[in-house]
Amino acid sequence: MTHEKDDDRIRDDFLELRAHVERPEAIPDFETMMARAHAEVGARPALAVVDGGASGSRSERDARRQLTRIGGWMSLAAAAAAAGLLLVEPPSADADAEFQSLVIAFAADGAAGAWRSPTSSLLSLPGLDLGSVPSVGELMPRGDAIRSADGTGTEGRDS
Amino acid sequence: MNERGTPAGACMIESGRISDELERQLADLHAASFGWACSCCDWNETDAEDVLQNAYVKVIAGQARYEGHSTFRTWFFGVIRNTAREHRRRTASHHAKAERLNVELEASQQAAHEQIDQVEVSERAGLLRKTLEALPGRQREVLHLVFYQDMTIQEAADVLEVSIGSARVHYDRGKKKLRALLSSMESGGIL
Numbered sequence: 154m155t156h157e158k159d160d161d162r163i164r165d166d167f168l169e170l171r172a173h174v175e176r177p178e179a180i181p182d183f184e185t186m187m188a189r190a191h192a193e194v195g196a197r198p199a200l201a202v203v204d205g206g207a208s209g210s211r212s213e214r215d216a217r218r219q220l221t222r223i224g225g226w227m228s229l230a231a232a233a234a235a236a237g238l239l240l241v242e243p244p245s246a247d248a249d250a251e252f253q254s255l256v257i258a259f260a261a262d263g264a265a266g267a268w269r270s271p272t273s274s275l276l277s278l279p280g281l282d283l284g285s286v287p288s289v290g291e292l293m294p295r296g297d298a299i300r301s302a303d304g305t306g307t308e309g310r311d312s
Numbered sequence: 313m314n315e316r317g318t319p320a321g322a323c324m325i326e327s328g329r330i331s332d333e334l335e336r337q338l339a340d341l342h343a344a345s346f347g348w349a350c351s352c353c354d355w356n357e358t359d360a361e362d363v364l365q366n367a368y369v370k371v372i373a374g375q376a377r378y379e380g381h382s383t384f385r386t387w388f389f390g391v392i393r394n395t396a397r398e399h400r401r402r403t404a405s406h407h408a409k410a411e412r413l414n415v416e417l418e419a420s421q422q423a424a425h426e427q428i429d430q431v432e433v434s435e436r437a438g439l440l441r442k443t444l445e446a447l448p449g450r451q452r453e454v455l456h457l458v459f460y461q462d463m464t465i466q467e468a469a470d471v472l473e474v475s476i477g478s479a480r481v482h483y484d485r486g487k488k489k490l491r492a493l494l495s496s497m498e499s500g501g502i503l
Binding site for chain 1: 335338339342343344346347350355357361364365368369371372373434436437439440441455456459460487490491494
């Protein structure tokens with residue numbers, strides 16, 4: 154069977170189906186349906202445009218909406234760019250370097266790593282060291298300086 | 313195809329009233345529209361009537377406006393198709409919401425099917441209807457529009473809101489499958 158004959162047969166089958174589906178007693182009455190549709194539409198509450206009190210003319214409101222829309226998109230783009238930079242930028246080495254220098258300083262001087270109060274510098278007043286008693290051996294004058302002061306030398310005392 | 317749009321010269325609806333010309337066109341198409349609604353509702357005549365009723369409501373209420381971008385028939389068939397899809401979604405939603413409604417719906421569908429079966433369907437027409445149900449939706453729709461409604465493939469594409477190339481593919485595949493199914497049923501002694 155050729156395709157043309159197939160098409161004709163399919164068309165005949167469809168015509169037969171159409172004759173069955175669209176038999177007069179099966180089709181709902183058009184006038185009745187239209188009357189029902191008109192009644193349904195008539196029973197709906199009437200919708201009207203309510204002035205929401207927006208200031209400015211329609212074109213101004215449209216312009217403001219446009220600006221708001223553009224601003225929104227720009228904010229979104231800026232946020233996306235910032236997030237992208239945070240994600241792409243490699244982690245800074247400053248924290249590691251600082252930690253390493255602190256370790257080296259602590260190894261060289263144990264006191265460097267000791268805890269210090271943030272206000273400890275307030276206790277270091279100028280001249281504070283003058284009121285303290287020097288310890289033995291501290292600030293010991295040299296021998297030649299002592300000799301010149303009392304006019305005697307160590308040689309005379311020795312002889 | 314969009315059901316709504318800017319008013320154009322082709323619009324024949326004014327504040328909830330449709331013109332005599334529009335009503336006449338709808339009346340001329342009524343039988344074919346019912347056939348198309350039946351096809352969109354899996355041949356359930358009760359659902360088809362509901363869908364067609366809702367389509368008329370849309371037209372009268374101005375929710376669906378004819379803009380003259382296509383023929384009146386392809387436009388209105390598009391409205392019916394969209395309304396049938398909404399009807400299916402709503403029905404599915406009701407199924408999910410309430411079992412009681414589900415039972416009632418099934419009962420009404422059963423009654424509708426029984427009503428259909430009571431009417432003697434010719435053997436070939438009945439076989440064609442069953443065979444069409446076995447086809448994918450788009451193929452079934454294109455074949456219905458071309459063979460049943462005597463539309464061109466371009467008009468069918470307009471109704472289905474697809475390109476003509478896509479409609480042609482659905483048409484060729486559907487026809488091939490339909491031919492094969494009918495042949496196998498014939499050779500199987502069904503006819």
